[in-house]
Amino acid sequence: MARRILDITGSEAESFLQGLVTNDLARLDDGLVYAALLTPQGKYIADFFLLRHAGGIWLDVDESLAPTLHQRLSLYKLRADVQIAETDIRVRRGTGPAPEGALADPRHPDLGWRLYGADEGSDGTDFARIRVAHCIPETGIELTPDTFILEAGFERVGGVDFRKGCYVGQEVTARMKHKTKLKKGLVLVAVHGEAPVGTPIVTPEGKQAGTLFTQAAGRGIAHIRHDRACPGMSAGEARVDPLCARVSAG
Numbered sequence: 001m002a003r004r005i006l007d008i009t010g011s012e013a014e015s016f017l018q019g020l021v022t023n024d025l026a027r028l029d030d031g032l033v034y035a036a037l038l039t040p041q042g043k044y045i046a047d048f049f050l051l052r053h054a055g056g057i058w059l060d061v062d063e064s065l066a067p068t069l070h071q072r073l074s075l076y077k078l079r080a081d082v083q084i085a086e087t088d089i090r091v092r093r094g095t096g097p098a099p100e101g102a103l104a105d106p107r108h109p110d111l112g113w114r115l116y117g118a119d120e121g122s123d124g125t126d127f128a129r130i131r132v133a134h135c136i137p138e139t140g141i142e143l144t145p146d147t148f149i150l151e152a153g154f155e156r157v158g159g160v161d162f163r164k165g166c167y168v169g170q171e172v173t174a175r176m177k178h179k180t181k182l183k184k185g186l187v188l189v190a191v192h193g194e195a196p197v198g199t200p201i202v203t204p205e206g207k208q209a210g211t212l213f214t215q216a217a218g219r220g221i222a223h224i225r226h227d228r229a230c231p232g233m234s235a236g237e238a239r240v241d242p243l244c245a246r247v248s249a250g
Helices: 013-018 025-030 063-077 127-134 170-178
Strands: 003-009 033-038 044-053 056-062 083-086 091-094 113-116 184-192 199-202 208-216 219-225 233-235 238-242
Touching: 003 013, 003 063, 013 025, 013 056, 025 033, 025 044, 033 063, 044 063, 056 063, 056 113, 063 083, 127 208, 127 219, 184 208, 219 238
Parallel strands: none
Antiparallel strands: 003 056, 003 083, 033 044, 044 056, 091 113, 184 219, 184 238, 199 208, 199 233, 208 219, 233 238
16 A cells, blocks of 8 residues: 655654654654554544654655544644654565665564665565464554554554553543453454455354455454354355454454
8 A cells, every 4th residue: 555654843743742642652762663543532543653763753654544644633733843744755665684774564573674765665575464364454454443443453563552641542542451351353264265355244143243354365354243253154255264262452
């Protein structure tokens, strides 16, 4: 998917973002930080990577979400000394030997590296297959505006910090972490056959159990109601069987 890099500058840029996003910007000292912006109700708006540079912070987001994210950040900045600008910077991805200046993808070691300032693209890696193998959600597929990030496995991929303090949507997210047991979330499933992304999953008795998303090599990422997960489910013409218990939390 195409990416857009926003440049966030100004004397208050880092503190501004720290009070908004799900992860701790202190981690920028170690490289890329993966995070999200949520609604006050704790629902997903956008996920992105953050990278400190000499003049501020670059925010690497899916191109389809860039206008909405830019607008939302602009509303939050009020009188803060923060400037937000679109750039022509491109990002390249790969899983082979990392070129000079490349940074490790913080979500999982198998996702390789990201290089900023290079031509956009990848080295031909099948990233969908890697994501499925590790149940890693993707913008616009498993991550949509009705998503609660803990159901999408954000803690497991290092996208949320529970010790950093307040951010938008923090109260709901913390309550889901500490006071409730997740009743649904992303899991790996075995898929016999094929079904379009977004196909509903039903139990053998015809009850709605969830939704099937990205598929590769006979496996898939599914958002499932845990109390209805069972062998012999179906998604369209495909058979769907759970491979493991809840993997979405952490």
